[in-house]
Amino acid sequence: MALPVILLAEDSINDRDLALAALSESGLPNEVVWLEDGQRVLDYLAAPPPDRRHAVLLLDLKMPKIDGLEVLAALKADAALRSLPVVMLTSSREERDVVKSYDLGVNAYVVKPVGFDELVAALQEVGVFWAVLNKVAP
Numbered sequence: 001m002a003l004p005v006i007l008l009a010e011d012s013i014n015d016r017d018l019a020l021a022a023l024s025e026s027g028l029p030n031e032v033v034w035l036e037d038g039q040r041v042l043d044y045l046a047a048p049p050p051d052r053r054h055a056v057l058l059l060d061l062k063m064p065k066i067d068g069l070e071v072l073a074a075l076k077a078d079a080a081l082r083s084l085p086v087v088m089l090t091s092s093r094e095e096r097d098v099v100k101s102y103d104l105g106v107n108a109y110v111v112k113p114v115g116f117d118e119l120v121a122a123l124q125e126v127g128v129f130w131a132v133l134n135k136v137a138p
Contacts, residue, residue: 004055026124038066056130061090
């Protein structure tokens, strides 16, 4: 069986490229699927490719069309999707964003580090935990 996929929801091309490079540098063998906005996340998860398991959704908070909080609320309200681990990966340090994310059922909230080395370290830890150590629901 294939390794579970890491989903990356990020609207910024620069942040996407940094996250993909950081995940690659971390050595995780999991495929990463990039989705550029909240609507794409919901569309993808409504009809995922067959036989695909997802390790985690790395979800940006501020995205066009549908923001991260709205995506999170929709996922956690859907019985078929609520077990998908969601890590808010954002630049927001706002207390209200952290509180709202946890109120909606986020599994973790990670503020994006500014430096590339710090981002690699953070994504390596997040990736190893969610893609390797964590047992994915069938």
